[in-house]
Amino acid sequence: MALAGLFLVVFLLVHLGINLLLLADDGGQSFSAAAAFMGTNPVIRLFEVVLFGGFLLHMAFGVLVTIRNRVSRPVRYQHKSQSETSPLSKYMIHSGIIVFIFLVLHFIDFYFVKIGLVAPPAGIDRHDFYHRSLLLFSDKGYASIYMIGFLFLGFHLNHAVQAAFQTIGMNHNKYIGTIKVVSILYAIIVAGGFMVIPVRFMLFR
Amino acid sequence: MIFTLKIWRQKDAADKGGLVTYNVDDISPDSSFFEMLDQLNQHLIAQGVDPVSFDHDCREGICGTCSLYINGRPHGPLKGTTTCQLHMRSFRNGETIFVEPWRCGAFPVIKDLIVDRSAFDRIIQAGGYVSVNSGGIPDANTIPVPKSDSDASFDAAACIGCGACVASCPNASAMLFVSAKVSHLALLPQGRIEAARRVQNMVATMDSLGFGNCSNAYACEAECPKEISVTNIARMNREFLAAKLFAEKEKQISVSL
Numbered sequence: 001m002a003l004a005g006l007f008l009v010v011f012l013l014v015h016l017g018i019n020l021l022l023l024a025d026d027g028g029q030s031f032s033a034a035a036a037f038m039g040t041n042p043v044i045r046l047f048e049v050v051l052f053g054g055f056l057l058h059m060a061f062g063v064l065v066t067i068r069n070r071v072s073r074p075v076r077y078q079h080k081s082q083s084e085t086s087p088l089s090k091y092m093i094h095s096g097i098i099v100f101i102f103l104v105l106h107f108i109d110f111y112f113v114k115i116g117l118v119a120p121p122a123g124i125d126r127h128d129f130y131h132r133s134l135l136l137f138s139d140k141g142y143a144s145i146y147m148i149g150f151l152f153l154g155f156h157l158n159h160a161v162q163a164a165f166q167t168i169g170m171n172h173n174k175y176i177g178t179i180k181v182v183s184i185l186y187a188i189i190v191a192g193g194f195m196v197i198p199v200r201f202m203l204f205r
Numbered sequence: 206m207i208f209t210l211k212i213w214r215q216k217d218a219a220d221k222g223g224l225v226t227y228n229v230d231d232i233s234p235d236s237s238f239f240e241m242l243d244q245l246n247q248h249l250i251a252q253g254v255d256p257v258s259f260d261h262d263c264r265e266g267i268c269g270t271c272s273l274y275i276n277g278r279p280h281g282p283l284k285g286t287t288t289c290q291l292h293m294r295s296f297r298n299g300e301t302i303f304v305e306p307w308r309c310g311a312f313p314v315i316k317d318l319i320v321d322r323s324a325f326d327r328i329i330q331a332g333g334y335v336s337v338n339s340g341g342i343p344d345a346n347t348i349p350v351p352k353s354d355s356d357a358s359f360d361a362a363a364c365i366g367c368g369a370c371v372a373s374c375p376n377a378s379a380m381l382f383v384s385a386k387v388s389h390l391a392l393l394p395q396g397r398i399e400a401a402r403r404v405q406n407m408v409a410t411m412d413s414l415g416f417g418n419c420s421n422a423y424a425c426e427a428e429c430p431k432e433i434s435v436t437n438i439a440r441m442n443r444e445f446l447a448a449k450l451f452a453e454k455e456k457q458i459s460v461s462l
Binding site: 065068069071072073074075076077078079080081082083084085086089090092159162163166167168169170171172173176 | 211213224274276277278279282303305308309310311314373375376377378415416417418419420421422423424427428435436438439440441442443444446
């Protein structure tokens with residue numbers, strides 16, 4: 001789960017990089033060029049399969065591990081736990097499920113449109129991600145749903161990155177402090193970065 | 206001092222059990238938690254009621270026999286101590302105190318607050334030892350050990366196997382215990398020889414006994430009476446990964462008569 005997770009962590013950075021091109025004031029030229037590259041380059045096409053595999057593995061392990069963890073304590077305590085814990089660590093499956101719901105929505109909005117499963121809105125080509133995004137984010141309610149999705153993704157990542165390093169055995173007092181800071185920064189940058197885009201389109205259209 | 210106690214009572218492993226409320230008074234702030242329970246039990250015996258069963262032995266925090274999940278924390282509110290080292294002055298006068306047994310499928314309740322922790326023994330039997338006799342005390346420096354390694358090993362060896370890590374873990378995982386045992390041997394030359402086999406066998410046994418998995422919540426580290434660090438878990442994960450990937454294959458010799 002940790003390895004699949006770390007792979008997804010790299011993917012998110014690439015995805016964020018391309019999305020931030022939406023902010024470029026060029027009528028979507030650079031963004032569309034990047035989207036076209038991602039949609040046609042054979043290496044990227046191959047990696048899309050790997051990426052789906054990574055997502056599936058991560059989710060399957062997440063659900064399996066959570067079930068095993070629940071089963072391991074058949075009789076629960078009467079008194080609520082007062083132990084100090086890393087605060088977001090206990091809610092990974094919850095934040096994960098919210099991100100998954102968001103992912104399904106995201107697939108209906110973009111990927112299924114691209115591959116032709118869902119009809120694109122009138123006047124927009126199914127490969128035209130730029131105008132599709134503009135239309136989506138012009139709806140304030142919809143933009144809010146996206147931002148809530150990213151907020152929970154941020155919560156998930158904040159614990160996830162440092163936990164993944166611990167799981168693969170990288171916890172040493174030489175660098176664990178750095179890993180923790182990087183983990184928090186990464187979560188803020190990724191969640192914040194994705195959120196900036198709908199905010200920009202809502203406020204300055 | 207006076208207290209209201211809500212204690213888990215359960216006749217035997219098959220009984221459903223439940224919390225029973227008791228009131229105790231005339232408790233000295235300097236009495237230990239167990240002395241307070243002893244006082245309660247004297248009252249119960251005088252009334253002809255079955256006294257509360259709980260595990261205890263050395264009463265000085267070194268044997269790992271005592272347990273008790275007190276007000277949502279294993280070994281109670283005091284950091285870095287076992288229940289036997291907990292005194293009633295750590296509670297407010299008149300406070301309601303919940304006392305429950307360790308909760309984990311691998312630690313079934315035997316009676317009241319006593320759980321069967323032999324799952325830990327089975328994990329130790331799977332590899333928590335050095336197979337050859339180590340002999341008498343060797344002369345200093347016959348086997349060189351870096352000071353940092355010996356310190357880290359000793360810190361891990363401080364684990365008394367009480368099970369507070371499992372009790373506090375949101376997933377009832379035994380990773381802190383197993384990693385402490387793996388670390389304390391893996392860091393020393395005598396333990397290094399069997400390190401690859403040990404970590405694989407101990408982890409496999411831990412998994413087979415129905416403990417949960419580590420989700421890095423670190424409640425174990427916060428509650429461990431010996432303050433064992435979660436860096437041991439990372440070390441165990443490293444050892445496990447290295448053993449799975451790089452350990453020499455053991456030759457199987459078949460003997461035919």
